[in-house]
Amino acid sequence: EDQVTQSPEALRLQEGESSSLNCSYTVSGLRGLFWYRQDPGKGPEFLFTLYSAGEEKEKERLKATLTKKESFLHITAPKPEDSATYLCAVQGNTGGFKTIFGAGTRLFVKA
């Protein structure tokens, strides 16, 4: 069964304090690993798709990396507006290509 585990559950940073969020996964035939950002009371907003180990994607202060077992979302010099819940999800080759989500990491960035 496909599974996604994210850590930590919550992360509090000072503005400018870089850190990383972890996403560990098990999946039968990875089609894609996704990172989303979700603000309170809103639907998730797409950030990145990673397809194979070794792949990296960057967008502004965010960089996502992928290995065969986990993905990291690195946040460089975060700002208060980066505060949100970051969700990791995987899609495998079985189960009708369902997308399975982790519980998310709630990030708080203090000015």
Next chain:
Amino acid sequence: GAVVSQHPSWVICKSGTSVKIECRSLDFQATTMFWYRQFPKQSLMLMATSNEGSKATYEQGVEKDKFLINHASLTLSTLTVTSAHPEDSSFYICSARGMLNEKLFFGSGTQLSVL
């Protein structure tokens, strides 16, 4: 990116009434749409998968007679919560996947409160 519109954003209803939530893909044809439920500070729980023109596939533990899903066209899917009860109060989110993409595009969610 692709746009998915979900309405209403929030709804308050009395126990025993039915509520319909609409999900539209505005600028692409969505062959598959998904309905998720999310409790506070928890992740998205997949309820059902709907493909245009066919019956929805429900996840284990989700009552298909309570959560009616219709995907009548490539741009519209609806979720009807029938005879809603307070325990159905939750944040419901739809998402859509196009023909060529694996990634999902999400609606803005509907907060349902059943009194």
